[in-house]
Amino acid sequence: MAAGAKAGGREAQRRATHERLFAAAVAEFERTGAAAADVGAIVRAAGVAHGTFFSHFPTKEHVVAELGQREEVRMAAELDDFLAAPRGLTELFAVVTAMAVSLEERIGTLLFRELLALYFSPSRPELRLWPEHPVVARVIGEVGSARDRGEIDAGADPSNSATVFLLGLYALLLTQENNAARAGALDQFATTVLRGLEPR
Secondary structure, eight states: OHHHHHHHHHHHHHHHHHHHHHHHHHHHHHHHHHOOOOOOHHHHHTTOHHHHEEEEEEEEHHHHHHHHHHHHHHHHHHHHTTOOOOOOHHHHHHHHHHHHHHHHHHHHHHHHHHHHHTTTTHHHHHHHHOSSSSEEEEHHHHHHHHHHHHOOOOOOOOHHHHHHHHHHHHHOOOOOOOOHHHHHHHHHHHHHHHHHHOOO
16 A cells, blocks of 8 residues: 555544544533543543543643634634625624524533633633634624725724624623523623614
């Protein structure tokens, strides 16, 4: 067998092992949270040796980081589909909020909160998490387009405005229980941000 073919086979095997470990870890984290998760249970579910986990993920936080990056890429693709037709900021903020709530429902509140907490963690740069933020970039772009169309105040800074919306959204999701009261608070928050952007 040629050296290139062997190397390709090893890389394919490494990727397959990585995916098994990632899936097993996420399943365990959904059940217990990342902090309390048992690496032994993860490697047993993935069918690998204990040390194999750490050769793919130096810490459990790295699994959460990869989950965050994968989810942001997925959400950005959904946003691209949504933005294929002209949209206003009211619709954009509503769909971004709905996507975040949907993610929480899919992975569970415990893991979702750990994911958001890691996003804002001081250790985040050391983990090199989310080197790019496609969802953030799209929200910034849409705020800039709305400003260029004259739909919001000409002095609005797209980056700052998007940051205010996203930070407020994540803070509400982190601190309030998922119920009707939170849904109302999320709607009210988006309305408040939009009012602050109205042309003067």
